[in-house]
Amino acid sequence: MLLSKLVGRTVKETPRDAELVSHKFLLRGGFIRQYSAGVYGLLPLAQRSIAKIESICRDEMNRVEGQEVKMPCLGTKELWDESGRYSAIGKDMFRLVDRNEKPMVLCMTHEEPVVFFARTELTSYRQLPAMMYQIQTKFRDEPRPRGGLVRLREFTMKDAYSFHSSEEDLQKYYWRAHEAYLRFFKRTGCRNFVSVMSDNGMFGGKFSHEFMMLVPSGEDTLITCSKCSYKANQEVATSPFKNTKSAELKLQSVDTPNIKTIADLANSLKIDPSQTCKAVMFQTKEQELVIAFVRGDLDVVEQKLKGILQKELIPAKDSVIEAAGAVSGSTGPIGLNLSKCWVVLDSSVLASSNLAVGANKDGVHLMNFNAERDFLSTLNDWQKQRVKTGDLAAARAGDPCPECGEALQETRGIEIGNIFHLGTRYSQSMNCTFLDQSGLAQNHVMGCYGIGITRLLPAIIEESHDERGPVLPITVSPFDVHICVLNKKEGHTEQKALETYEALRNAGVEVLLDDRDEKPGSQFADADLIGIPLRVIFSPRNLSENKVEFKYRDNRSPAQMVATSDIISFIKKTVSEEYARYKID
RNA sequence: CGGGGCUUAGCGCAGUGGUAGCGCAUCUGUUUUGGGAGCAGAGGGUCGUGAGUUCGAAUCCCACAGCCCCGACCA
Numbered sequence: 001m002l003l004s005k006l007v008g009r010t011v012k013e014t015p016r017d018a019e020l021v022s023h024k025f026l027l028r029g030g031f032i033r034q035y036s037a038g039v040y041g042l043l044p045l046a047q048r049s050i051a052k053i054e055s056i057c058r059d060e061m062n063r064v065e066g067q068e069v070k071m072p073c074l075g076t077k078e079l080w081d082e083s084g085r086y087s088a089i090g091k092d093m094f095r096l097v098d099r100n101e102k103p104m105v106l107c108m109t110h111e112e113p114v115v116f117f118a119r120t121e122l123t124s125y126r127q128l129p130a131m132m133y134q135i136q137t138k139f140r141d142e143p144r145p146r147g148g149l150v151r152l153r154e155f156t157m158k159d160a161y162s163f164h165s166s167e168e169d170l171q172k173y174y175w176r177a178h179e180a181y182l183r184f185f186k187r188t189g190c191r192n193f194v195s196v197m198s199d200n201g202m203f204g205g206k207f208s209h210e211f212m213m214l215v216p217s218g219e220d221t222l223i224t225c226s227k228c229s230y231k232a233n234q235e236v237a238t239s240p241f242k243n244t245k246s247a248e249l250k251l252q253s254v255d256t257p258n259i260k261t262i263a264d265l266a267n268s269l270k271i272d273p274s275q276t277c278k279a280v281m282f283q284t285k286e287q288e289l290v291i292a293f294v295r296g297d298l299d300v301v302e303q304k305l306k307g308i309l310q311k312e313l314i315p316a317k318d319s320v321i322e323a324a325g326a327v328s329g330s331t332g333p334i335g336l337n338l339s340k341c342w343v344v345l346d347s348s349v350l351a352s353s354n355l356a357v358g359a360n361k362d363g364v365h366l367m368n369f370n371a372e373r374d375f376l377s378t379l380n381d382w383q384k385q386r387v388k389t390g391d392l393a394a395a396r397a398g399d400p401c402p403e404c405g406e407a408l409q410e411t412r413g414i415e416i417g418n419i420f421h422l423g424t425r426y427s428q429s430m431n432c433t434f435l436d437q438s439g440l441a442q443n444h445v446m447g448c449y450g451i452g453i454t455r456l457l458p459a460i461i462e463e464s465h466d467e468r469g470p471v472l473p474i475t476v477s478p479f480d481v482h483i484c485v486l487n488k489k490e491g492h493t494e495q496k497a498l499e500t501y502e503a504l505r506n507a508g509v510e511v512l513l514d515d516r517d518e519k520p521g522s523q524f525a526d527a528d529l530i531g532i533p534l535r536v537i538f539s540p541r542n543l544s545e546n547k548v549e550f551k552y553r554d555n556r557s558p559a560q561m562v563a564t565s566d567i568i569s570f571i572k573k574t575v576s577e578e579y580a581r582y583k584i585d
Numbered sequence: 586c587g588g589g590g591c592u593u594a595g596c597g598c599a600g601u602g603g604u605a606g607c608g609c610a611u612c613u614g615u616u617u618u619g620g621g622a623g624c625a626g627a628g629g630g631u632c633g634u635g636a637g638u639u640c641g642a643a644u645c646c647c648a649c650a651g652c653c654c655c656g657a658c659c660a
Contacts, residue, residue: 012609012621013597017653027596037652092659109660143586143658151659159660198660208660219659302658315586315657418660450660468620487618521620528620539619549619 008043022458023148038145038153133160189473212413260329332358470531
C-alpha cells in the first residue's frame with residue numbers, strides 16, 4: 001500500500017474528546033473515526049488490524065472443534081421471550097418495530113439464536129459435544145460508552161457456544177476453551193493478562209472467568225494475591241476481613257442529631273468506622289425495599305446482592321424507603337417492616353460485636369448492636385424468610401486473602417474475553433433437548449465464550465505504546481513493514497524504494513510505503529503514530545554507500561545498515577523471525 | 586438517571602452587542618530535506634438547533650439537541 005493513497009490521515013493535534021492513550025493514537029493515526037457516541041467506523045488501518053485479530057481467533061476456535069456460523073443481528077421478541085430475557089434485560093437492548101409493528105431487537109448476545117439452531121440441529125447425543133462460534137456485530141445501548149473502541153454501542157465480538165450431554169463434559173471443554181483463550185491472547189501479542197473469577201450476571205450458570213488485560217487505565221478492579229494464585233474481579237472477590245469479636249455489651253440508644261454518614265457517626269462516637277454498621281439501600285421493580293448491612297468501613301458489591309436475592313435492583317426511591325420504616329441516615333435492622341423490605345446481612349456484620357447502627361429514628365443510633373442477639377434471634381419463621389445473610393462486601397487491597405490469608409492487592413484491568421458456565425439455563429427455558437443413549441430427552445448443558453474483538457486493539461495499544469504512538473505486535477499490525485523514503489526526488493532513491501516494495505510484496509510481505517514528498521521528521525512521526533513494528537528507511541545518503549537502514553519500532557536494538565543487495569532476504573528473514581515470537585506450538 | 590464541562594473551517598482553538606479570526610491540515614507556486622520546515626498565494630464556516638430581546642446577536646435570555654468526563658449502570 002502506498003501511504004499517499006491510504007484513506008485515513010494522521011493528525012498532529014490530540015482530539016479534544018479522547019482520554020485514553022489508545023483512543024488518542026487510534027484517532028491521530030487515522031485508524032478510526034467517530035460517528036456518534038459509542039459508534040465508530042474503522043478506516044483501512046484498523047480494519048486490517050482487526051481482520052488479523054479475527055483470523056487468529058478463527059484459527060484458535062477451529063483448533064477446539066469450533067464450527068463457524070453466522071446468526072442474525074436482528075432478532076424477534078418471540079425468541080427472546082422464550083428465555084425470558086426480552087423483559088429481564090432493560091434498556092441495554094436496542095429495540096425496534098418492523099413495518100407491521102412487530103417488536104424486534106438488535107441482538108446484544110446470541111444465546112437465544114444459537115439455541116434456535118441447536119434445537120433442530122443437535123438432537124442426538126451422538127452429535128455432542130458441539131461448539132458453534134461466530135464473529136459478529138453486537139449492539140448494546142450502553143449507559144455510557146467511553147474510551148474510543150473500549151466501550152462501544154456497536155462492536156464486533158467473537159461469541160462461541162458449546163453444547164454437552166453432561167456437566168462433566170462441559171467442564172472438560174470449559175478448560176480447553178480456557179487454554180485456547182490463553183493461546184489466542186499470546187498470539188495477538190497481549191503480554192500482561194490474567195484470567196480471574198467473575199460474576200455470571202444475567203447469564204445464569206454457576207461459574208465464569210474473565211480474561212483481563214492488566215493496565216492502569218482499565219475499567220475493572222481486580223483483587224489478586226501475591227502469595228497464592230487467588231485472582232478475582234472485585235465484583236466476586238471475597239475476604240474473611242479482620243473482624244473482632246468481644247464480650248457483648250448492653251444495647252443502648254444514643255442521640256446523634258444531624259448525623260447521616262458513617263464518617264460523622266464514627267467521629268461523634270469516637271470509634272473506628274469498622275465498629276459501625278452501614279445500610280445500603282436498593283429496591284426491586286416490585287417496589288420492595290432491599291437493605292444491605294455491612295460493616296461501616298466496607299462497601300457493598302451490588303452484583304453479590306443481586307446474586308443472593310436473585311432479583312434486579314435499582315436505586316431506592318424515598319417513598320419505598322419510608323414505607324418499610326427505614327430512615328435515611330439512621331437506618332438499622334431493628335424495627336423495620338419486613339413485609340415491605342428484604343434485609344441482607346453481610347458476614348462482616350455477623351462476625352463483629354458491639355457495632356453502632358441506625359435506630360430507624362431520625363437523629364438516633366444504637367450502640368453495641370450484636371446481629372445474632374439483637375436481630376436474628378428475635379425473628380419469627382415468616383420474618384426469617386425475608387432476612388438473608390451472605391457475602392456482600394468488596395474485598396480491598398490489604399484485606400486478607402480468602403485462600404491463604406496474605407494481604408490482597410488491587411489492580412486495574414480491561415476485560416478482553418470471558419467464558420461462562422451456562423448449564424441448562426437456556427436449553428431448559430427454550431425447550432432445547434437431545435435424546436440420550438436410552439432414548440430420553442435431556443436438556444443440553446451449555447457453555448459460552450466471548451472475546452471482544454474490537455476492544456482488543458485498544459487494549460493492546462494501552463499496554464504497548466510509547467509517547468509517540470502504538471508499538472503493535474506484528475501479528476495484529478496492519479502491515480509487516482513500513483518503508484520511509486527520504487528525499488525521494490534525489491537520484492534513484494524513489495525508484496530503488498519502489499523496486500524493494502514490489503519485490504517484498506511479491507514475496508508475500510505486507511508493506512506500507514511512504515511515497516509522499518514529506519520532510520523526514522514528518523515521515524518518522526507518522527510511522528511512529530501508525531506503529532508498524534519493522535521499519536526500512538531509504539535515503540540518498542545511505543544509497544550512496546549502497547545501504548539502507550533498518551530499525552524496530554520498539555527500539556529493541558540500534559538501527560542497522562543493510563546492503564541494498566541483501567535487503568529483500570534480510571527483511572523476509574526478519575519478518576518471519578518477528579512472527580515466530582508470537583508463535584505457539 | 587444524577588453532577589460537571591463543551592459545541593465557531595477537516596482538526597485544535599480565539600473571539601462579552603456592530604455581521605468571523607489564528608495555528609495545523611488542504612490546493613498552487615517556490616525554496617528546502619535524517620525527527621512534525623520557510624516564503625508567496627488560494628479555497629473552505631446557515632458560529633449545534635429552535636424561539637426570543639435588540640436598529641443590529643457567535644456574543645444577552647429561554648428551550649432543546651449532540652458530545653465528553655465523574656458517578657450510577659454494564660456478558
